[in-house]
Amino acid sequence: MQPRIETLSERKLIGKRLTMSLAENLTFKLWQSFMPRRKEIKNNLTTELFSIQVYPHAFDFSFSNFHAAFEKWAAVEVAHFDSIPAEMESHILTGGLYAVFDYKGLSTDTSIFEYIFGTWLPGSKKYLLDDRPHFEILGDKYKNNDPNSAEEIRIPIKPKK
Numbered sequence: 001m002q003p004r005i006e007t008l009s010e011r012k013l014i015g016k017r018l019t020m021s022l023a024e025n026l027t028f029k030l031w032q033s034f035m036p037r038r039k040e041i042k043n044n045l046t047t048e049l050f051s052i053q054v055y056p057h058a059f060d061f062s063f064s065n066f067h068a069a070f071e072k073w074a075a076v077e078v079a080h081f082d083s084i085p086a087e088m089e090s091h092i093l094t095g096g097l098y099a100v101f102d103y104k105g106l107s108t109d110t111s112i113f114e115y116i117f118g119t120w121l122p123g124s125k126k127y128l129l130d131d132r133p134h135f136e137i138l139g140d141k142y143k144n145n146d147p148n149s150a151e152e153i154r155i156p157i158k159p160k161k
Contacts, residue, residue, distance in 0.1 A: 001115065003099035005127075008154070011093040013050055014041050014084055015075025023066040027051075034074035040085040043078045049138040050075045052093065057131055061117045094132055101153040106145055116155055125160070132156035 016034045020026040038049075052073035060068060073091060081090045099120075103112050121129055134155055141150035 001101060001112075001120075003101045003120070003155075005157070006098050006100050008093075008095050008098050010095040011050075012078050012081060013052070013073070013075035013091045013093055014078050014081070014088055015050070015073050015091065016088055017071055017073045017091075019069050019071050021067050021069050027072060030072055030074050037085065037088070038076060041076055041078060041088070042083055043080055045077045045079055047140070048077065049142070050077065050093070050135055051138060052091070052133050052135040054133045061121075061129065093135065096130060096132055097127075097157050097159070098154040099127065099157050101155070102150065103153050104148065104150045106147055107149060107151070112153060116153070121155070121157075124157075127157040128160055130156040130158040 016030060018026045018030045020030075050073065052075060054071040054073070056068075056070065059070065075091060084090055099116075101112065101116065105112070121127070134153075136154065137152040139151070143149040
């Protein structure tokens with residue numbers, strides 16, 4: 001599977017976040033707290049949902065340390081930060097170059113990430129992983145835990161020198 005390479009402009013997001021690890025995966029809890037309240041965000045630009053991972057510098061993407069902490073967001077894109085609902089926060093998703101993988105399947109299937117970080121990225125002659133947030137766009141074709149679900153997986157990259 002070859003990704004398409006896109007340059008993303010900066011995006012303004014409002015949502016909720018939790019710190020978690022792969023061993024203590026709180027993704028369900030995060031989305032369970034966000035989804036009932038997402039309608040409180042009044043200046044949405046689209047109906048798409050953003051699932052964002054903010055990894056610390058030098059995070060081990062071999063995923064051998066299942067206890068390494070990172071931050072995960074459930075968010076929507078907004079036009080401005082003038083009105084942020086209680087218990088939600090703003091986040092600016094910095095722009096830059098991204099490898100975009102169109103994924104279809106169960107969101108619990110980790111084989112796509114094993115391919116990205118174990119095969120595609122190490123085999124790339126043009127790109128290296130960049131130190132910016134990773135994210136998925138969950139659009140109209142996303143169906144939680146459905147084998148026909150579709151989403152965009154976006155991995156930050158930079159050209160090799």
